[in-house]
Amino acid sequence: MAILTLKNAGFSFGDAVVFKDANLKISKGETLCILGPNGCGKTTLIDCILGINTLDKGELTLDNHQMKNLSVKKIAQKMAYVPQKHVRHFSFSVLDVLLMGRAPYTSFYESPKTSDRDMACDILNTMGLFHLKDRDYTHLSGGETQLVMIMRALIQDTPIIIMDEPTAHLDFKHELIVLETIARLVKERNLTLIMASHFPNHAFYLENEGIPIQVAFMNRQRIHLAGTPSVALTEENLASFYKVKTSVIDLKLSGKGHIKHIIPIQTLDNKIGQ
Amino acid sequence: MKKNAQTGRIRFYLIILGSPLVLIFLSIFLGRYPISVSTIFSLLLSPFTGLAVDPTDLSIILYVRLPRVLLGAIVGGSLAVSGAAFQGLFRNPLVSSGMLGVSSGAGFGAALALIVCNDFFYVYLFSFGFGLFAVFLCFFVGRMAASTQAITLVLGGVIVGSIFSALISFLKYVADPFDELPAIVFWLMGSLSRAEYSQILTAGVPITLGVVGLMIIRWRINVLAMGDKEAQSLGIKVNITRIFIIVCATLATAGAVCVSGVIGWVGLVVPHMGRMMIGNNNKDLMPVTFCIGACFLVIVDDISRLISSSEMPLGILTALIGGPFFIYLLKQTKGREW
Numbered sequence: 083m084a085i086l087t088l089k090n091a092g093f094s095f096g097d098a099v100v101f102k103d104a105n106l107k108i109s110k111g112e113t114l115c116i117l118g119p120n121g122c123g124k125t126t127l128i129d130c131i132l133g134i135n136t137l138d139k140g141e142l143t144l145d146n147h148q149m150k151n152l153s154v155k156k157i158a159q160k161m162a163y164v165p166q167k168h169v170r171h172f173s174f175s176v177l178d179v180l181l182m183g184r185a186p187y188t189s190f191y192e193s194p195k196t197s198d199r200d201m202a203c204d205i206l207n208t209m210g211l212f213h214l215k216d217r218d219y220t221h222l223s224g225g226e227t228q229l230v231m232i233m234r235a236l237i238q239d240t241p242i243i244i245m246d247e248p249t250a251h252l253d254f255k256h257e258l259i260v261l262e263t264i265a266r267l268v269k270e271r272n273l274t275l276i277m278a279s280h281f282p283n284h285a286f287y288l289e290n291e292g293i294p295i296q297v298a299f300m301n302r303q304r305i306h307l308a309g310t311p312s313v314a315l316t317e318e319n320l321a322s323f324y325k326v327k328t329s330v331i332d333l334k335l336s337g338k339g340h341i342k343h344i345i346p347i348q349t350l351d352n353k354i355g356q
Numbered sequence: 357m358k359k360n361a362q363t364g365r366i367r368f369y370l371i372i373l374g375s376p377l378v379l380i381f382l383s384i385f386l387g388r389y390p391i392s393v394s395t396i397f398s399l400l401l402s403p404f405t406g407l408a409v410d411p412t413d414l415s416i417i418l419y420v421r422l423p424r425v426l427l428g429a430i431v432g433g434s435l436a437v438s439g440a441a442f443q444g445l446f447r448n449p450l451v452s453s454g455m456l457g458v459s460s461g462a463g464f465g466a467a468l469a470l471i472v473c474n475d476f477f478y479v480y481l482f483s484f485g486f487g488l489f490a491v492f493l494c495f496f497v498g499r500m501a502a503s504t505q506a507i508t509l510v511l512g513g514v515i516v517g518s519i520f521s522a523l524i525s526f527l528k529y530v531a532d533p534f535d536e537l538p539a540i541v542f543w544l545m546g547s548l549s550r551a552e553y554s555q556i557l558t559a560g561v562p563i564t565l566g567v568v569g570l571m572i573i574r575w576r577i578n579v580l581a582m583g584d585k586e587a588q589s590l591g592i593k594v595n596i597t598r599i600f601i602i603v604c605a606t607l608a609t610a611g612a613v614c615v616s617g618v619i620g621w622v623g624l625v626v627p628h629m630g631r632m633m634i635g636n637n638n639k640d641l642m643p644v645t646f647c648i649g650a651c652f653l654v655i656v657d658d659i660s661r662l663i664s665s666s667e668m669p670l671g672i673l674t675a676l677i678g679g680p681f682f683i684y685l686l687k688q689t690k691g692r693e694w
Contacts, residue, residue, distance in 0.1 A: 129585070132588070132589050133588070134588055134589070154591055154592065154593050155593075158588075158590055158591030159591065162589065163585075163586065163589035165583075165585070165586060168582075168583075168586070169583055171581050172444070173636055174578065174635075174636055174637060175635070178637045179582075182579045182590055183590065185576070185579050185590040186591030190572070190573060190597075191572045192575070193574075193575035194575070238590070244589075
């Protein structure tokens with residue numbers, strides 16, 4: 083049963099077409115990893131799915147409802163968003179930021195209730211991050227901020243979470259911490275995850291963790307659903323899509339099973355951009 | 357430990373919410389006309405004791421000092437709280453309640469009325485009307501960019517504000533230098549010296565509407581501070597909420613400015629005093645900022661009344677008194693809330 087579908091969808095900024103004839107279908111509990119080079123329009127696609135941009139053509143259905151018939155509040159009860167880079171303006175406490183995730187369930191004159199606070203504390207506890215509760219979130223590291231954003235999405239209590247390059251700007255270890263957290267949460271909560279990424283290895287990582295995942299390639303106004311990472315991320319596809327010569331290795335690790343990973347070898351042309 | 361933190365918090369709230377009332381009470385004892393403390397007490401208790409009182413004393417306390425102190429409190433509170441709302445809305449700590457041209461529009465309206473008819477009823481009416489008109493113009497300028505995005509509104513505010521400032525300069529230039537010009541200059545520096553109950557009523561309506569509106573929506577200002585995209589993904593109708601906040605803050609500011617003249621500083625710096633004391637969560641910040649603004653303007657006005665026989669304009673004193681206090685707060689808190 084598809085929880086989110088895009089049918090013949092198109093979007094342009096004025097004359098500049100970002101994508102057209104896009105067809106996507108995501109089932110509940112499934113992950114979609116959108117891969118594409120810089121500037122291919124991944125973020126614009128995500129904005130369309132979130133309802134921040136309105137599609138020019140085609141239609142978007144969310145949980146069997148036409149997106150355009152849903153209120154902003156209803157959409158926020160179905161989809162949560164983790165930004166690529168959160169811009170911090172005022173120093174709020176981590177708890178205050180998490181409570182904002184309850185906004186879709188609060189009337190315009192209300193503020194979060196005690197039950198919402200308890201919910202936030204529960205999530206901090208299960209993530210092992212309770213010590214961050216009263217910390218000023220502008221003083222957190224990039225990795226911690228990203229985890230706070232993920233927790234804010236969790237407290238929003240939606241079946242779908244959308245992440246725009248969740249590991250951008252993170253160091254080696256924090257990248258892995260965020261990926262591990264995502265994998266665990268998707269499994270535990272049967273979440274539907276839509277994730278844009280620069281790194282095809284992230285798709286493999288989630289597949290290695292046993293998550294049902296599909297890969298979509300996005301480039302030159304086209305979005306192409308290419309199947310599971312094992313099917314989609316072949317050396318030939320990577321060469322034609324990224325113009326990069328790669329080697330896909332399959333490593334057998336004791337206790338971990340098979341782990342697939344892409345090793346980039348060299349670029350096939352020296353053009354920058356598309 | 358947790359219990360202690362909670363009682364500490366409650367105590368802080370009681371102090372901060374009660375302090376305007378205490379200051380209002382204390383301020384009626386202050387003034388240049390000599391009335392002793394015991395006279396004031398017997399005067400206040402006269403409805404119960406039935407003792408005769410001097411009608412001059414009574415009218416000074418009841419019709420001069422009390423309305424003035426009350427007006428100072430609501431003007432200070434509403435300027436501060438609208439400043440805090442605008443700072444959150446535009447995600448910029450350097451924004452003040454006059455951001456969208458309310459103050460310069462109101463200043464122009466007042467100057468025009470002082471020249472054209474020199475009747476204080478029209479001064480209120482014109483300054484209130486032009487204050488709202490200036491904000492409407494900002495929207496109009498913002499609309500040219502086909503959005504109500506924060507940055508186009510801020511730009512609109514800067515442009516509309518400078519147009520009205522130029523118009524004020526023009527009016528000063530053509531004003532009669534012996535009569536009208538001093539009146540305009542004095543109005544632009546702000547004063548509560550004409551305070552009456554009727555003013556509290558006229559200004560009170562827009563101020564109450566605005567402040568109550570901001571108090572109702574205050575938690576959502578937090579969510580807006582996350583950025584438009586995140587706010588929308590959190591279920592907030594960004595444009596409608598933003599317009600609601602602007603309308604409320606404009607009503608509150610225009611209501612205050614039309615009776616008090618342009619009092620700078622309160623709408624910019626008092627919210628930061630609140631931020632240092634209680635943090636940036638608007639749920640707590642907005643009520644606290646209102647109280648600090650109220651206390652601050654009452655104190656400044658007390659000083660203005662006492663410092664010399666010809667009253668010092670408030671616009672001068674707000675910065676002279678607020679500046680050192682702000683530096684003191686900065687030293688105490690190390691500015692940790694930024």
